[in-house]
Amino acid sequence: MRLAEAARVAAAGLRANRLRSGLTMLGVIIGVAAVVVLVAIGTGTRQEVERQVSGLGSNLLLIFPGEASVTAAPTVSRLTLDDAEAAARVVGDRDRVTVQVTSGETVRAGTNSEFTSVLGTLDTSLGVFPRELSRGSYLSRSDVDTARRVVVLGSTVAEQLFPDRDPVGRQVTIAGVRFRVVGVFAPAGASLGVNRDDQVHIPVTTAHRLLGTDRIDAIAVQAPDRTRIRELGDRIVAELSQRHPETEFSAVTQEEVIGVLGEILGVLTGVLAAIASISLLVGGVGVSNIMLVSVRERFAEIGLRKAVGARSRDIGVQFLFEAVLLTSLGGVLGIGLGVGAALITAALSPVPAAVTAWSMALAFGVSAAVGIIFGVVPALRAARLDPVAALRSE
Amino acid sequence: MTAAIEAEDLTRTYQIGAGTVAALRGVSLRVAAGDYLAVVGPSGSGKSTLMHLLGGLDRPSGGRLVIGGRDVSTLTADQLAELRNKTIGFIFQTFHLLPRTTAVDNVALPLVYRGLSARARRQRAAAMLGRVGLGHRLGHRPSQLSGGEQQRVAIARALVGGPSVLLADEPTGNLDTATGDAVLRLLEELNREGVALVVVTHDREVAARARHQIVLRDGRVVDDPQR
Numbered sequence: 001m002r003l004a005e006a007a008r009v010a011a012a013g014l015r016a017n018r019l020r021s022g023l024t025m026l027g028v029i030i031g032v033a034a035v036v037v038l039v040a041i042g043t044g045t046r047q048e049v050e051r052q053v054s055g056l057g058s059n060l061l062l063i064f065p066g067e068a069s070v071t072a073a074p075t076v077s078r079l080t081l082d083d084a085e086a087a088a089r090v091v092g093d094r095d096r097v098t099v100q101v102t103s104g105e106t107v108r109a110g111t112n113s114e115f116t117s118v119l120g121t122l123d124t125s126l127g128v129f130p131r132e133l134s135r136g137s138y139l140s141r142s143d144v145d146t147a148r149r150v151v152v153l154g155s156t157v158a159e160q161l162f163p164d165r166d167p168v169g170r171q172v173t174i175a176g177v178r179f180r181v182v183g184v185f186a187p188a189g190a191s192l193g194v195n196r197d198d199q200v201h202i203p204v205t206t207a208h209r210l211l212g213t214d215r216i217d218a219i220a221v222q223a224p225d226r227t228r229i230r231e232l233g234d235r236i237v238a239e240l241s242q243r244h245p246e247t248e249f250s251a252v253t254q255e256e257v258i259g260v261l262g263e264i265l266g267v268l269t270g271v272l273a274a275i276a277s278i279s280l281l282v283g284g285v286g287v288s289n290i291m292l293v294s295v296r297e298r299f300a301e302i303g304l305r306k307a308v309g310a311r312s313r314d315i316g317v318q319f320l321f322e323a324v325l326l327t328s329l330g331g332v333l334g335i336g337l338g339v340g341a342a343l344i345t346a347a348l349s350p351v352p353a354a355v356t357a358w359s360m361a362l363a364f365g366v367s368a369a370v371g372i373i374f375g376v377v378p379a380l381r382a383a384r385l386d387p388v389a390a391l392r393s394e
Numbered sequence: 395m396t397a398a399i400e401a402e403d404l405t406r407t408y409q410i411g412a413g414t415v416a417a418l419r420g421v422s423l424r425v426a427a428g429d430y431l432a433v434v435g436p437s438g439s440g441k442s443t444l445m446h447l448l449g450g451l452d453r454p455s456g457g458r459l460v461i462g463g464r465d466v467s468t469l470t471a472d473q474l475a476e477l478r479n480k481t482i483g484f485i486f487q488t489f490h491l492l493p494r495t496t497a498v499d500n501v502a503l504p505l506v507y508r509g510l511s512a513r514a515r516r517q518r519a520a521a522m523l524g525r526v527g528l529g530h531r532l533g534h535r536p537s538q539l540s541g542g543e544q545q546r547v548a549i550a551r552a553l554v555g556g557p558s559v560l561l562a563d564e565p566t567g568n569l570d571t572a573t574g575d576a577v578l579r580l581l582e583e584l585n586r587e588g589v590a591l592v593v594v595t596h597d598r599e600v601a602a603r604a605r606h607q608i609v610l611r612d613g614r615v616v617d618d619p620q621r
Contacts, residue, residue, distance in 0.1 A: 005506060016494045304490045307451055308504035308551070313471045323597020388446045392492065 003028075006314070010321035025330035027283030028370065032334025032363045033341060034276035039359040040342035042269025044352030046262055053258050055332050059226050060128070060254040061233050062086065063240065064218040078244050079216045081204065086243060087219050087236045092257040096224065099216040101207050107200060109161035109172045116157050116175060117199045119208020120216075128222040131196075136168040136183030139203050143182075147205035152183040156197040174202070177210055229253050231371070258284040273359075277366070278339075284370035291323050291378035295385075297324075302382050303390025316383030323375025324368055331367030335360050395497045396463065398481075398559045398590045399425040399448050404457035406443050406613075417443040418605060419613040420457065425559060429590045430582070432601035435610035442563060444610065449482045449561045450474050462558060479507050482620025483589075485581075487564035489544045491536040497523060497547045498532040504555040522550040526580060542573035549580060559590040578603065 014021040041120040065077050082381055083097065088097040101120040123141045134155065143150050153170060158167050167181045179202065208214050221236065223229040233251030240249045296303070302315055339355050346353040406418040414535060417440045418496065425431055425448070435441045446452040450461050453474075462481040469477065478484075486539040491500045500521035510518075520532055528547040536544055552560055562581060566574030578593075585591040593604060601607045609617035 005509075005512075008512075009506070012495070226581070300490060301492055304492070305409075305503070306475065306492075307478060307484045308473050309507040309555070311475045311507070314507060350484070387451045391451075391486070 003317070003319060006317045006321045007325065009318050010325050012326060013294075013318070013322050019295075020290060023327060024287055025326055025333065027286040028280065028327045028330030028367050029283075029334040031276065031280030031283040032331050032336035032367050035116060035262050035273055035363045035366070036335055036338025036355065036359055037271055037341045037353070038272035038276045038352040039362075040338070040355045041345065041351055042265060042272050043356050043359070044342075044346065044354035046265040046269065047354050048352040049082065049265060050258050051263050053254055053261065058254070059223040059229055061221040061223050061229055061236075061251055062218055062253075062257075063221065063233070063236055063249060063251045065202075065244075067247055067248060067250055070161060070214040077217055077245050078217045079219065080214050081216060081242070083089060083240055083243060084216060084219050084237050090236050090239050091221055091224075091232065093224065095124050095127045096222040098122045098126075098128045098220050100203055100218055100220065101204060101211070101213070101216045101336055103207070103211055105175045105210075107149050107157060107174050108293045109167070109170065112161045112163070114157050114160040114198075115156070118207065118210075118276040119199055120204040121201055121203050122204055127385065128220050131188055131203040132186035133183050135166060136181070138183055139201060144203040144205055147203060149177060149179045149206055150203065152185060152201040153181055154185050154195075154197040154199040155187040156195070157200055158184045174200070175210060193295065241391070280366060280370060284374040285331070286372035287323055287327055287371065291319060291326075291375055291379065294322070295378045295382045298382075299385065299390040302385050302394070303387045306385075306387035312383040315385070316379045319379040319382045320372065320375045323378065324371035327371030327374075328364070328366045331364045334367065335363055338363070397424050397428060397460070398427050398429065398462065399423075399592075400458075400460040401448065401454075402442070402458040404447060404454045404459060406440075406447060406452070407455045408527060414499065417613055418447070418454070421610070421615055422457075422615070423608055423615070425592055427558065427590055428585070428588050429592075430585050430605040431590075431592045432604035432607035433565055433592065433594045433610060434598060434601035434607055439611075440613040441594045441596075441610050443613075445561055445563050445592070448559075448584050448592060449484055450478045451484075472585040476508075479504055479555055481558050483555065483557040483560045485545070485548050485552050485560060485562040485565050485570055487567040487580045489536070489541075489548045489568070491544055491547055491551075496533050496535060497539065497550075500547055501550045501554050502531070503551060508555070519550070519554055523547070525553070526550045540573075541569050542576060544579050545573075546580065547567060549577070549584075553584065553589070557589065559592060562585065562591065562593045564595055564597075565593065566595075567596070574600075 065079060084097060084099045088094045091097055092142060098121055104115060104116050105118045123139045123144050126138050138152055139150065151174065151368050153167055161167065161172060162170065167184055170181050174180050186198065204216065221232070223232050232251065233253065237249045237251050305315060342355050343355040345351055402422050404418050404421045405416065407414045418550045421444060433441050433444060447454050448458060450466060461477060464477060466474065498519045499514055500514035501522055505515040505518060523529055523532055526549050528543060528546050528550065531539060531543060539547065542599060560581065565581065569577060578606055581591055593600060595601055608615050
């Protein structure tokens, strides 16, 4: 018997019992759909994170104390502004280097107040992390040099504190100290869980006075040359290590951040897919069960087919095809359902979901494989059936 | 004339639990080409077991069995399946038609295992249904056919592969007298055209119509007019 013939016979067998075939398929459909949706969400999240990291700016190099690893404990910073100047000398361009020190503080304007993230930074910050201002201007070099109490508000903070007035030129207090608003950022959205609109920038020198410290958390560099970014990072780290022999420093590029985060999210996606695969496995057990019932029910048919000349192999192939057809068809429907669910999720909720060809191919392959694996036992049983006993069963 | 089937001292024992049960205890017979033989006996006499052996569905525990010139003991399972497909046509008491399958596709079933194209199979099956007088029932399902018509479909299926022997197990057992008679007459007509016919029955009247008959009791031939 040719394979095309076996497929035809198998299809007829499934058609003959539509309801049962459909219900059996449902297990596979749900399993495949779950795999497709969860992988889509995992992939979508990964793409979203990568997009956000890219959105921070290009050729970015971050230098901070401690080890560049997700699992490493945070290290107390010993970096100061002098170190940032040393780094700027290595880079050879002061405008390409900025620093940051952050603290959570309450910002007030009249009766309105907002607890927000206060970022002490340099006037060069916009050159490193490009951002638009909607009003006023950014911090100036003299603001930093003289530690003026001036502030640039994020768009959310500005709306909270000055719902119906232009904040530029007005007074706010940060941790009880008076500041003058010099500018307002245009909305920038969130990046890596940090809402950049819910943030205020003040000169790092002012921040040091406000917080009573002279430390900075990290140095950020906009590398002039993409191809030599790694080398530049190493040179800065070498310079800093010389200044602080007791401390380890790390320089990571944007690509490396994306790589590390991508790795984590890749593992997460894999775990999600594995969990979803369990339901596919359960679907496969259902297929096996129903195929066994089907074989039992069709003893007479098997006996007759053998009587008219079917070899054991022909019978086995027929039932194996039925199982594979059942799960493949379930796989195709499940992919349709999964893609639909992923698109709806992406459209109606903030959860990003990206359907990829490989996840669909994988889901289809796995469902076909489930058919083979779980169809083998029933098919073997059918093939080995003694025709005399099978004919007598009616 | 060469024999279609030759059996010598056939035995068939079944293992049931710890003991063995002998269904056949040394049966010898010969079905000549174009022969018409009735195997008669009460239920439990071993006639169904004998029919399964003669049709190559089962293998004897002892003795020698030659079907279509081939010694069954030398054949693999696949070769035996091919032998059934080409030389034997089975007709059962309960028809054994596939439900939800049209008459023409039921008849074409043996040809599926010969690698014939679907079109060629349908053509031959339709012609065979015409031969048994059901040319107008090609697309009907078994449930839409009367008992007599169903048995005719089964006969067409047995014939479609061009066998040399038709093995009919109580072919009239589920039919009323008139319908059963019509079915027997059809079988006899086919027999006159050249195919050997073996009818297994407990009905003496049916058996009496055969050219000769053997009587089985307790797995042994008790009366064989041939000898």
